[in-house]
Amino acid sequence: MSNPLLRGVSFDERLRFLRDGVVCLRGIVSPEWIELARDGIEQRRDGLLQRVVSESGASEIAGQLTVTRRLRWICDQLLFDKDVSAATATPWHQDMSCGLADSHRIVHLWMPVDHMPRETAPEVVRGSHLWKTGYRRGGWIGPQDSEALAPELPDIESNRGAFDIVGYEVDPGDVVAFNHRALHHSGPVMSFGEKHRAFAILCADDELLALALGLNRRPAAMPAFRAA
Numbered sequence: 001m002s003n004p005l006l007r008g009v010s011f012d013e014r015l016r017f018l019r020d021g022v023v024c025l026r027g028i029v030s031p032e033w034i035e036l037a038r039d040g041i042e043q044r045r046d047g048l049l050q051r052v053v054s055e056s057g058a059s060e061i062a063g064q065l066t067v068t069r070r071l072r073w074i075c076d077q078l079l080f081d082k083d084v085s086a087a088t089a090t091p092w093h094q095d096m097s098c099g100l101a102d103s104h105r106i107v108h109l110w111m112p113v114d115h116m117p118r119e120t121a122p123e124v125v126r127g128s129h130l131w132k133t134g135y136r137r138g139g140w141i142g143p144q145d146s147e148a149l150a151p152e153l154p155d156i157e158s159n160r161g162a163f164d165i166v167g168y169e170v171d172p173g174d175v176v177a178f179n180h181r182a183l184h185h186s187g188p189v190m191s192f193g194e195k196h197r198a199f200a201i202l203c204a205d206d207e208l209l210a211l212a213l214g215l216n217r218r219p220a221a222m223p224a225f226r227a228a
Helices: 011-020 031-043 046-055 058-066 157-162 206-214
Strands: 022-025 071-082 090-093 106-112 122-125 165-167 175-179 184-186 196-205
Touching: 011 022, 011 058, 011 175, 031 046, 031 196, 046 058, 046 196, 058 106, 058 175, 058 196, 122 175
Parallel strands: none
Antiparallel strands: 022 175, 071 196, 090 184, 106 175, 106 196, 122 165, 122 184
8 A cells, every 4th residue: 555546636626626615536545445444434443544544645635636735634533424313414514623614725535435325425515615704503603703793504405506516426435525615515314224434534734734733722633523
C-alpha cells in the first residue's frame, strides 16, 4: 500500500468541486483501505480508523481538490452505520465544526464501505458553498453569529424542485467530497437487511488550523460527532 490512491484527482473533478461545492470521485480509494475502514466501523476500533485517516491518501485527495499541499485532518470517526430499524434521514444542514462554520477551507470526504443508492447517500445543493449565508439550525448557528440575525434554513426537502440538488449512487472505493459550507443531507435506509456504512474525514489547511489554535481550540482533539 505504498501508493494508497488508485488514481489522482482529474482537472475536471477539481473544477466541479470548486464550482459546485461537491464531486464524486469514482474508484479512487484502494480495496485494502476500504476493508480496513469497514473493520474499524464494525469493531469501533479507533486505531484502524486512524490508519485510514493518516495513510489511505484521504488528505492527498483534499489537497488535490483545493490545490494546496498543506491540508491536515481535523476530525474523523464520523461514523454512519444505518439500517432500516433506524431509518431516519439526516436533515438538510451546513456542517459546523470547531466553531469555524464560515470557512471555505474545510473539505468533507465521505467514503462508503458498502454500496449505497442515491436515496441514502449524501445530497448537496449545488453552489450553496458560495452563498453568503450561515443558516440557523436547531437554535445554534455558531459562536460568531447572532441567532436573531441568522435566517431559518429553507425547507429544501419539501421544495426540491426549487433547488439544484446533486446526489450519487456510490460504491466502496468512491469518495463524495464536498465543501464544508455546502447545504447537504442524507436519506433513510429503506431496504431490510442492507448495510449502509460510511466513514467521513474533515480536512483543513494550516492557516485555518492556526486560527483555531488562536481561538484556544484543538481541532484534532475535538470529540467525534455525527453529520452526513
